[in-house]
Amino acid sequence: MATKTENVQQQATQYLTFTLREEGFAVEISKVREVLDVTTMTRIPRMPDYLSGVINLRGNVVPVMDLGQKLGMGTISYSKNTCIMIVELEIEGNMVEMGVLTDSVQMVLDLNDSDIESVPRMGTNLNTEFIKGMGRQSEEKFLIILDIDKVLASEGELALRDMDNPALARAAEALPEEGAAAEA
């Protein structure tokens, strides 16, 4: 028992949880720089819908992505809980700041490796390549832990909602036995 706790403590990672359409998501907190309220956004014309525009973050122009749209869950409608998470990621060797629009930011959560289950090969309605695992928040509440670097660096909308889509079937087959979690 005691050894188990020790083990657990060693492997705990902090995650920031947030919601999109009432569904729980999480990203590693080390990726998140800060969380902002929605400010004036300048839309960049002729760009895909999931790119919401740019904001002025203390004199820096930072692009913002609508994560709901990016994941094929529909546009985020603004409410008083709507937040922009500023995440930092490495693209082509440069550190880049990017805003991520979410319905609400919830809390910081410690999750042990044992609390994270590998991604089911199907059923998430999301391309498993972009999910690091399923975090168990409570007995019946699971969070989708996103591989935010991959999500933000990818082109186009990521959702593959149509389960008969042969592309998804192929993608699922191509995954190794342990699923994408082991890969990450």
Added chain:
Amino acid sequence: MADTEYAEVFREEAVELLEELESSLLELERNPADLKIVSRVFRAMHTIKGSGAMFGFEDIAGFTHHVETVLDRVRDGAVPVSKELIDLTLASRDHIYALLDAATGSGEADPAEGQRIIASLQALVSGGRSVPPEKVEVALAPAAEEEEEKDPTLGTLTHYRIHIRPGEDFFVAGSTMEQLLDELARLGQCTVFLHEKADEAEKSAGLWEILLTTDQGINAVEDVLVFAQSSCEVKVVVLASEGEGDFEEHKKLGEILVEKGALSSENLKKVLGRQRPLGELLVEERLVSKTQIDAALAEQKMVKECKVRAESAKGAESIRVASEKLDQLINLVGELVVTQARLSQVASQNKDPDLVEPVEEVERLTAELRDSVLNIRMLPIGTTFAKFKRLVRDLSAELGKEVAMVTEGAETELDKNVIDQLGDPLVHLIRNSIDHGIESPEERARAGKPRKGTITLAAGHSGANVVITVSDDGKGLDTEKIRQKALEKGLIRADEDLSEQDICNTIFMPGLSTAKTVTSVSGRGVGMDVVKSTVDSLKGSVNVTGSAKGKGTTVTIMLPLTLAIIDGLLVKVEDTYFVLPLSQVEECVELSKDDIARFHGRRVLPVRDQLVPYVRLRDFFAIPGERPDLEQMVIARINGERFGLVLDDVVGEHQTVLKSLGWIYRNATGLSGSTILGNGHVALILDVPDVMKWAQREERSALTT
């Protein structure tokens, strides 16, 4: 390993020296008889060796030593300047570069290459002193540029003439002339003259002349003098040394007599003691007054001091600053400009006269500050030209062609960042000219052209842009072949009506190469594509501006002067702000509903007897909302064509600090970046040529479908 901080200093300095070395060598190749250039090459090598050893780069110092030894022989006239020598020295230069990269951890150097160069160099100097590579003696010479004579004086008996005029501080510091003379005497045979006696009233501590003969090398002499240098006027002249013949100082009779042994120094001293300064004699004869003499002496002294200062100040005219520091400064000025814009806006809203005046002053100062800060980063483009001369030389030899390179406008200044990134595109363009443009000497002779082809690399200003052209007098672009290739690759359609120039410009599309064979030089069809994308990223444009079969090709690159801050025109469509680069704006006119009706909705408007096509930004960018009854049209001139942009409102001029839109928007259409306005909103910077290109393309495709 060398201390990293100093290593960086050394690296920067060495890179500069290597560049200088390269251009000197190429110059030497043209004027092999010019010994001044040989000296310059020698000096550059010597400085690299000296500072290399000082900063702990033994391998660089060791290798350079061998090259220097050979160059020393060249300087002596013992070895002639040959093409082989130049080749080897250039190869040495490249090897030093590689060693430098290896030492700073950004590359690898092949030691075998170094051995090969050394062996070849020594073979070239056959009969000359050969130095075994493993035993290298390196003098730790400071890299001071004013040092004319260095290593050769070590170990060979050399005569020096040293002038010392102690300043007041000299004695204050507790030093005495005797101490200094003792130290000098320890180096070798030393003869001392006192030209002017110390005179309290004149505040002069006398002028000493020391003739020193020593084999300890000039560094040892300077070591002794280094403490005196801060408080005295010290001048060291090498009178005679092995292999040295040119003295810039003319000698005094007595000195020559002493030197030739016709007069012993004691006698000279005796006579000199009897002799009185010209000034005193003149005063005695009442020809001039004492004050006049004083003034003349002061003037003499001043001129002398000026000369000394000019000689020693050579290295201090510029300071080396890390470019990150400059970037930071520019960022700060950028922030300042943004804040100032906000301040001006607040002041104009409040209409407080007490506020308006200082705010206007701040505006003026900010603009000045901005200009001078940006100016710091401006470098003459000529610094990169030397590199291309080398490229032309090596490449033409490899391809068996005879090519001369002409450069113009080397003094044209450009932002350092732009110059750095411009290297690759220019290399590609020049390679292309040599490989595809310039014909072989035989072919040229048959065509009645001189055997030697010419590539001209020219830079110059045109408004707020810098124009760089690469032209050759080769065979020109084969438009028919390019057209076919472009059709094959599906880059153009068969029914497309393209002008000659349009076809020429397809060479900038990815995947197009007309070369029949892929060579190491070109033919893979990636080069021109790279040129285009790099120039695009610099917010510039590249075009084939002239190509005539058999006459040659001209490629023109247009670049903005700076990438950091531009003068812009702020305009508005609904709630979206856009900025147009002011340099592209020609005039603003109004577009009324009547005007539109008059042309039945066709998007043209006569302005000054000329039909100007226009694009409505609202439509182009799909901005929702009703367009106002009276719209504004900003006319831009792009590549000589007038082109209108229709928008809701022209707000006014705006100093624009350019901000990238970020990686994710790198493909944004018609936009080149963004800026932050005084009210904190983000405005988008229009890429007018891109808007024009897309508008044309969309109209064309709308017509064909």
